[in-house]
Amino acid sequence: MAERKDPPGGGPQGGAPASRPARERGGWLAKIAPGVRNLVAKRETPENLWVKCPDTGEMIYRPDLEAALWVTPAGRHMRIGPEKRFAYTFDGGAHDVIPSPTAPDDPLHFTMGKPYREALNAARKTTGEKSAVAIGAGLIRGVPAVAMVQDFAFMGGSLGMAEGEGFIAAAKAAVARDCPMVAFTASGGARMQESALALMQLARATLAIQELRKADLPYVVVLTDPTTGGVTASYAMLGDIQLAEPGALIGFTGPRVIEQTIRETLPPGFQRAEYLIEKGMVDNIVPRRELPTVLGSILKTLMMGRARRPAA
Amino acid sequence: MVSHYLDFERPIADLEAKIEELSKLSDQAGAGALDSEISALRSRAAILRSESYAKLDTWQKAQVARHPERPHCVDYIAGLIDEFVELRGDRRFGDDQAIVGGLGRFRGEPVLVIGQEKGHDTTTRIKHSFGSVRPEGYRKAVRLMDLAERYNLPVISFVDTAGAYPGIGAEERGQGEAIARSIERCLTLATPMIATITGEGGSGGALAIASANKVMMLEHSIYSVATPEAASSILRFAREDIPKLAEAMKITAQDLIKLKIIDRIIPEPPGGAHSDREGTIETVGDAIEEELRGLIGLSPDAIRQQRAERFYAIGRTGLS
Numbered sequence: 001m002a003e004r005k006d007p008p009g010g011g012p013q014g015g016a017p018a019s020r021p022a023r024e025r026g027g028w029l030a031k032i033a034p035g036v037r038n039l040v041a042k043r044e045t046p047e048n049l050w051v052k053c054p055d056t057g058e059m060i061y062r063p064d065l066e067a068a069l070w071v072t073p074a075g076r077h078m079r080i081g082p083e084k085r086f087a088y089t090f091d092g093g094a095h096d097v098i099p100s101p102t103a104p105d106d107p108l109h110f111t112m113g114k115p116y117r118e119a120l121n122a123a124r125k126t127t128g129e130k131s132a133v134a135i136g137a138g139l140i141r142g143v144p145a146v147a148m149v150q151d152f153a154f155m156g157g158s159l160g161m162a163e164g165e166g167f168i169a170a171a172k173a174a175v176a177r178d179c180p181m182v183a184f185t186a187s188g189g190a191r192m193q194e195s196a197l198a199l200m201q202l203a204r205a206t207l208a209i210q211e212l213r214k215a216d217l218p219y220v221v222v223l224t225d226p227t228t229g230g231v232t233a234s235y236a237m238l239g240d241i242q243l244a245e246p247g248a249l250i251g252f253t254g255p256r257v258i259e260q261t262i263r264e265t266l267p268p269g270f271q272r273a274e275y276l277i278e279k280g281m282v283d284n285i286v287p288r289r290e291l292p293t294v295l296g297s298i299l300k301t302l303m304m305g306r307a308r309r310p311a312a
Numbered sequence: 313m314v315s316h317y318l319d320f321e322r323p324i325a326d327l328e329a330k331i332e333e334l335s336k337l338s339d340q341a342g343a344g345a346l347d348s349e350i351s352a353l354r355s356r357a358a359i360l361r362s363e364s365y366a367k368l369d370t371w372q373k374a375q376v377a378r379h380p381e382r383p384h385c386v387d388y389i390a391g392l393i394d395e396f397v398e399l400r401g402d403r404r405f406g407d408d409q410a411i412v413g414g415l416g417r418f419r420g421e422p423v424l425v426i427g428q429e430k431g432h433d434t435t436t437r438i439k440h441s442f443g444s445v446r447p448e449g450y451r452k453a454v455r456l457m458d459l460a461e462r463y464n465l466p467v468i469s470f471v472d473t474a475g476a477y478p479g480i481g482a483e484e485r486g487q488g489e490a491i492a493r494s495i496e497r498c499l500t501l502a503t504p505m506i507a508t509i510t511g512e513g514g515s516g517g518a519l520a521i522a523s524a525n526k527v528m529m530l531e532h533s534i535y536s537v538a539t540p541e542a543a544s545s546i547l548r549f550a551r552e553d554i555p556k557l558a559e560a561m562k563i564t565a566q567d568l569i570k571l572k573i574i575d576r577i578i579p580e581p582p583g584g585a586h587s588d589r590e591g592t593i594e595t596v597g598d599a600i601e602e603e604l605r606g607l608i609g610l611s612p613d614a615i616r617q618q619r620a621e622r623f624y625a626i627g628r629t630g631l632s
Contacts, residue, residue: 107571107631112560113547161627168624190515192543195561196573199537200626202516203523206496207620230537232488233476233516238496252488252516253478257545261478271483279484 054078069288077245077288079225081127082134082149085184089147089292090138098135098146098173103161107197116193123154132157132187133166137173140182141296143303146174149184152226157187159230160194164201167235171208171219180218180299185236188254189229202234209238216309218302220295223273223282228254241298242282243291244273250282316586318375320364327357362582368532371555373564374540376532377511378474381586383593385412385427385470388510391593392600393418393425399456401448405485408449410441410477411521413456418468419601421608424460426453426521427470430511443512444477447490450520454497466604467498467505469521474539476517491520498523499619502612506603508578508596509533509565510585515542525619526603527573529565530596531580535573536563572630575622576603 050059055074065071069088070078080088087093110116124130132154137146148170150157167183174181190198212219221239226249233252244250251271259266269275273285286294317325331353338346368376376382389396393416401407413426428445431437460467476487498505498521507524513535522535529535538546540558549557562568565577578599581588607615 103627104631107627108560108562110560112553112557113549164627189546190537192537192547192561195537195543195563196535196568197571197627199515199519200573200623202492202519203495203499203623204626206492206499206523207623209496210500210620230516233491233520234495235492237486237489237492251483252476252491253483257542258478258480258483260545262480264480266480270480279486281486281489 071288075246077225077247079152079186081151081153082129082136085149086134086136086138086147088288089140089182089184089295090136091141091292095136095138095147098137098169100129100131100133100135100166101162101169102130103165106193107161108193108195110193110195119155119193127151127154129154131160131162131166133163133170135166135170135173137177137179140299141292143296143299144177144179145182145295145299146170146177146179147182147184150186150231152186152188155191156189157185157231158189158191158198159187159201159234160191160198161201163191164198164204167201167205168208171205171212174217175211175215178215178217180220180303181212182220182222182295182299183235183239184222184224185227185231186224187227187229187231187236189231199230202230205235206238209235216306218299218306220298222286222291222295223248223250225249228252228271240302243294244276244282244285245291246273246285246287248273250276316380318372318379320368320372320375321361324357324361324364327353327360331357358582361587365532365580365582365584369555370534370559370564371540373532374512374534374558376584376586377530377534379511379584379586380432381589382511383585383589384432385429385472385510387589388427388470388508388593388596389414389416389425391590392597393423396425399459400452402451402455404448404451406448408441408446408452409439410443410445410473411449411453412440413452415465418604419597421604422463422465423468424456424465425468425470426456427510428473428518428521430472441477443473444475445473445517445520446477446479446482447485447487450476450490450494453494453521457494457497457501461502464503466503466608467501467524468600468604469505469507469524471507471509471513471518471522471535472511473514473517474512475514475542476520488516491516494520495523499623500616501619502615504604504607504610504615505619506600506607508600509535509574510596512539514539523619523623525607525615525622526575528576528578528599528603529568529574530578530585530592531565532584533565534558534563535565535568536561570630572626 049062053072055076070080086095106117132151134149218240220241223244227236228251276282334346334350396416398414412429428443429440430443431440505524507522507527509529515538540554544554544557568574585592
């Protein structure tokens with residue numbers, strides 16, 4: 001059922017810092033061996049070679065950005081899809097791909113505006129994924145785990161029936177493998193084109209979490225940019241542990257709607273990870289490069305405790 | 313008599329104004345001079361009302377669902393719960409009156425009630441935040457469901473909200489988390505839970521107290537992932553497209569029973585719930601009683617399993 005996937009060719013490798021290739025060590029800038037840079041550069045088409053920093057407008061050399069796990073020199077954790085996330089999370093990037101289930105397309109025959117079916121097909125074409133959820137299984141610092149990754153590039157990571165089924169499949173896979181589940185969330189919320197069927201996924205995913213709880217398996221959430229709307233009223237906020245990437249926007253009602261509705265000016269940094277941790281809403285903010293270490297440590301501690309539970 | 317008319321009720325309103333006028337005239341003229349004409353007009357008005365309510369479109373239903381004179385949570389509690397004792401506060405931050413909850417007996421059965429309350433005039437609307445719940449409200453709901461479980465009380469919920477409150481404080485205190493925990497508490501509850509969407513079931517804010525064993529909707533109520541207004545803003549449609557969008561979103565009880573998202577439609581009187589409030593409240597009570605009867609006495613595991621199967625089944629069968 002699972003297909004083995006090696007880390008993507010041009011992508012960064014996992015593993016302990018000491019064993020990382022030179023290209024990746026020290027993140028940014030000069031430490032990258034020119035030879036390696038050129039090697040990577042040759043495979044890129046010229047227009048893809050530079051990425052504009054969303055904060056400073058600076059042009060960033062793409063191989064540099066990739067070596068830095070798509071974190072800009074300004075510290076912005078850029079949005080990444082499942083392939084990169086799996087590569088960055090699992091030891092050596094090695095993981096099994098667990099197929100994410102499908103669901104009926106366009107169940108409500110939603111044709112207002114851009115027909116939903118067309119939007120779905122366009123998202124599938126750009127991302128190469130069937131839905132906004134991808135599931136992988138592998139080792140995180142030696143601890144077996146199942147990871148669910150939401151892809152913001154797929155219709156804003158919105159939660160529809162297929163994504164709900166994906167979450168449920170990930171939780172069931174974790175229970176079947178007797179290992180923890182890690183959810184990397186990125187979503188604008190429930191998918192409007194599936195209306196109440198999308199809303200029901202909040203409850204359905206919450207049921208799947210109960211299966212992990214029943215099996216005493218850790219459920220860890222990593223909130224990435226942005227995690228808003230329906231998912232925060234469900235699995236994105238129900239982790240045993242809640243981590244966040246720096247700068248991630250996290251909230252139930254998005255800032256635009258709050259401003260429009262209550263006509264208050266939002267405080268600086270509102271709904272960012274750094275703001276939330278001050279309010280006690282997340283356990284820790286973890287830079288992308290440190291995530292495998294932190295996740296690995298958390299999972300190891302929890303699983304050790306679980307193994308040492310005295311028999312009833 | 314209804315005093316608030318919706319746009320599509322204009323002909324009914326005109327007719328009823330005429331009846332009023334004639335009644336006055338008749339009184340002045342003495343001894344029922346115009347009685348036969350008045351009663352003819354009355355029956356015409358009644359027919360007109362039931363005819364227009366029989367063919368409401370989605371957007372009209374949304375208006376009816378939000379009708380200010382529609383029975384609200386506090387009315388259902390007053391009409392259906394004996395010796396209701398309100399329980400307030402979340403023990404953490406405050407008390408949010410957008411959710412009302414408490415203990416009492418429903419037709420002899422000890423129960424816990426929670427529900428969203430919109431208020432019916434300016435003072436009560438402000439008191440109840442127009443039914444838009446803050447985290448404290450959901451945390452109160454969780455606390456009350458804990459209590460229900462400890463004392464083996466079925467939970468009856470009344471759902472009526474446009475959505476959770478969108479504000480700075482609500483976000484700072486974890487609006488998403490509060491809703492998620494409330495959904496989770498509904499789903500793990502060891503006692504039966506019956507949810508009735510009485511007016512508007514908007515988004516996660518509604519699901520927070522509607523993740524029940526049985527979910528019912530009044531005939532002209534609506535239930536959706538977001539209000540059509542909010543969805544139009546998210547999907548960037550023009551304001552004038554909202555009625556069409558509402559239709560496309562399939563938010564009516566009639567749409568949702570086909571999708572198996574709800575289990576039962578509770579019929580409303582010919583002119584809508586607000587035209588006969590007492591009658592509506594009793595009908596709702598009858599439906600709750602029937603559904604409860606099928607669940608009381610089941611083991612906690614069986615109750616949880618029924619609920620899980622109910623929600624897992626949604627979308628897996630019966631879609632075309």
